[in-house]
Amino acid sequence: MKIQAVYKQDGNGKPSGRVERFGPETAKRARRFHESFPEYQPTPLAALDELAKWAKVTSIHVKDESRRFGLNAFKVLGGSYAIGNCIAKKLRTDLAKMPFEKLTGADVREKLGSLTFATATDGNHGRGIAWTANRLGQKSVVYMPKGSAAERLANIRALGADASITELNYDDTVRLAKADSEKNGWVLVQDTAWPGYEEIPGYIMEGYTTMAAEALEQLGGTLPTHVFLQAGVGSMAAAVAAYFAAVGGEDRPVIVIVEPDQADCFYRTAAANDGKIHAVTGEMRSIMAGLCCGEPSPLAWEILRDCADCFISMPDAVAARGMRILGNPLGGDARIVSGESGAAAFGLAIEILTDPAHARLKEKLRLDEKSRILCFSTEGDTDRENYRRIVWGC
Numbered sequence: 360m361k362i363q364a365v366y367k368q369d370g371n372g373k374p375s376g377r378v379e380r381f382g383p384e385t386a387k388r389a390r391r392f393h394e395s396f397p398e399y400q401p402t403p404l405a406a407l408d409e410l411a412k413w414a415k416v417t418s419i420h421v422k423d424e425s426r427r428f429g430l431n432a433f434k435v436l437g438g439s440y441a442i443g444n445c446i447a448k449k450l451r452t453d454l455a456k457m458p459f460e461k462l463t464g465a466d467v468r469e470k471l472g473s474l475t476f477a478t479a480t481d482g483n484h485g486r487g488i489a490w491t492a493n494r495l496g497q498k499s500v501v502y503m504p505k506g507s508a509a510e511r512l513a514n515i516r517a518l519g520a521d522a523s524i525t526e527l528n529y530d531d532t533v534r535l536a537k538a539d540s541e542k543n544g545w546v547l548v549q550d551t552a553w554p555g556y557e558e559i560p561g562y563i564m565e566g567y568t569t570m571a572a573e574a575l576e577q578l579g580g581t582l583p584t585h586v587f588l589q590a591g592v593g594s595m596a597a598a599v600a601a602y603f604a605a606v607g608g609e610d611r612p613v614i615v616i617v618e619p620d621q622a623d624c625f626y627r628t629a630a631a632n633d634g635k636i637h638a639v640t641g642e643m644r645s646i647m648a649g650l651c652c653g654e655p656s657p658l659a660w661e662i663l664r665d666c667a668d669c670f671i672s673m674p675d676a677v678a679a680r681g682m683r684i685l686g687n688p689l690g691g692d693a694r695i696v697s698g699e700s701g702a703a704a705f706g707l708a709i710e711i712l713t714d715p716a717h718a719r720l721k722e723k724l725r726l727d728e729k730s731r732i733l734c735f736s737t738e739g740d741t742d743r744e745n746y747r748r749i750v751w752g753c
């Protein structure tokens with residue numbers, strides 16, 4: 360399948376000071392917060408040993424985020440951590456002193472009254488915001504881009520959010536959520552940054568480090584040699600890449616960033632290599648709904664520019680194959696139900712490992728029999744109709 364790759368062109372991949380923010384200390388704090396929720400459990404890390412043998416590498420591990428808080432996606436890690444931090448800040452206290460049972464206490468509502476948290480989302484982030492607001496006895500408003508799946512909207516509404524699908528693409532939906540939040544006094548909890556709006560997306564990225572820290576712990580502390588990460592606005596990829604760069608230092612894993620060719624803003628920005636961000640505008644038609652973001656988060660780009668090794672733009676078929684392989688494992692390997700965005704980076708890793716057409720790319724990425732690969736299946740079947748259509752081929 361046709362994929363396009365651009366390698367990092369400046370620097371040598373040395374972690375910059377920015378990555379330290381998302382290192383083990385932050386991950387410890389974020390995890391302590393997440394652990395305070397009764398629903399918390401580390402998600403499973405599957406060792407796909409038979410697949411690794413078939414693909415001629417040492418190991419392939421996939422973190423199954425479909426099990427996260429019963430929400431079928433990883434995103435709640437960021438949204439909940441940001442909401443917790445917003446509340447702690449309003450109360451002029453440290454989040455470490457505000458675990459779940461305190462955040463849900465009468466005291467918070469007495470002091471702060473009722474808050475409304477707003478966001479724009481393709482589905483997973485909004486579900487995390489709606490869930491957290493609901494668990495904390497607060498309100499949420501969620502805007503979704505044109506074409507969002509009815510099931511994803513229904514799941515968000517079921518958590519009590521005032522949710523609707525707009526006539527706009529993702530980036531314009533974010534602008535609408537921002538404008539309405541300013542007008543109505545809502546707290547905007549957006550998972551992408553822009554000049555003057557960096558604190559909350561920064562917290563969201565910190566929240567994602569829980570997922571990376573769990574994975575490293577489940578690997579027994581042994582760093583993978585390669586981490587494949589899918590990017591929408593890039594907050595997840597940057598947080599996880601920064602975590603591994605902070606832990607690994609000079610020995611950090613090779614980091615590969617994966618995007619749909621319809622929304623490949625990081626790929627375009629890296630390819631242009633002119634110090635400017637290159638956005639994708641207009642309608643973005645990809646099955647990878649969670650990755651259909653045309654504007655990179657500048658916070659994410661600052662990190663990925665320093666510590667990603669390769670940016671890849673790829674067609675839907677690569678993600679679809681990833682979904683089918685994860686859902687139909689070899690031998691005794693675990694079955695993972697992985698959605699369109701969830702399977703993107705895994706699909707790409709398999710594509711490079713197994714298609715001789717990508718031999719040069721494989722070599723440049725130093726992928727060989729010694730490689731220990733880590734991927735994150737960031738969602739399950741969040742749009743079940745589409746999942747079946749893709750996996751059953753109907």
Ligand SMILES: Cc1ncc(COP(=O)(O)O)c(C=O)c1O
Nearest residue numbers: 483591592593594595649737738
């Ligand atoms: C399942 C899934 N994976 C990955 C991503 C990408 O995360 P980010 O937008 O932080 O790059 C998203 C974003 O919504 C998502 O829903």
